[in-house]
Amino acid sequence: MNPVTHLLVGWTVANSASLERRDRGIVTVAGVIPDVDGLGILIDLARNNGDGDLSWWWALHHNLAHNLTTAVLYSAAAFFVAKRRFATAGLAFLAFHLHLLGDVAGSRGPDGYQWPIAYLNPFSNAWQLTWSGQWELSAWPNFAITALLLAWTFRIAWLRGRSPIEIVSPRTDRAFTRTLRERFGEPEATPSAAERI
Secondary structure: OOOOHHHEEEEEEEEOOOHHHHHHHHHHOOOOOHHHHHHHHHHHHHHHHOOOOOHHHHHHHHOOOHHHHHHHHHHHHHHHOOHHHHHHHHHHHHHHHHHHHHHHHHHHHOOOOOOEOOOOOOOOOOOOOOOOOOOOOOOOOHHHHHHHHHHHHHHHHHHHOHHHHOOOOOHHHHHHHHHHHHHHOOOOOOOOOHOOO
């Protein structure tokens, strides 16, 4: 799946509990942190002068950080830096695994390659996660999931006055949510249980 979709999944998970801004950021980043192993493409682009060689990207992506080891390490780090330690670490672990699930479901290449996830790396290559029904990265389900997550993100921003923008700029986030409320009106003072989710 697209990194933006993964970020929106992490953001949605972060807003499923009452967390402070920093803890929400930790959980949101957990939704995209597995893709740090895709940065090998920068090495390829810097060294190949446009010849199309992506050997570093192929070697690292879905191998270096798309695994249980990284999930445990990131969740442990989240536990030690978060205010609500157990909630944040648990939600970070969930957001990380939703990233993996998204990749297993919708990251097939145009050539049909499934790009398995070596879940037990670096200790074992025995468990390669794939799914025979995996759809292409550019398939409609990925667009539909992203559209639903965007709609939910806008709803959270309107109701709670915060969006993923708060992670990098609280001031810009306030301006964004204020604009939403000016356009769609102020939410009710006490949202129902369904609106709090």
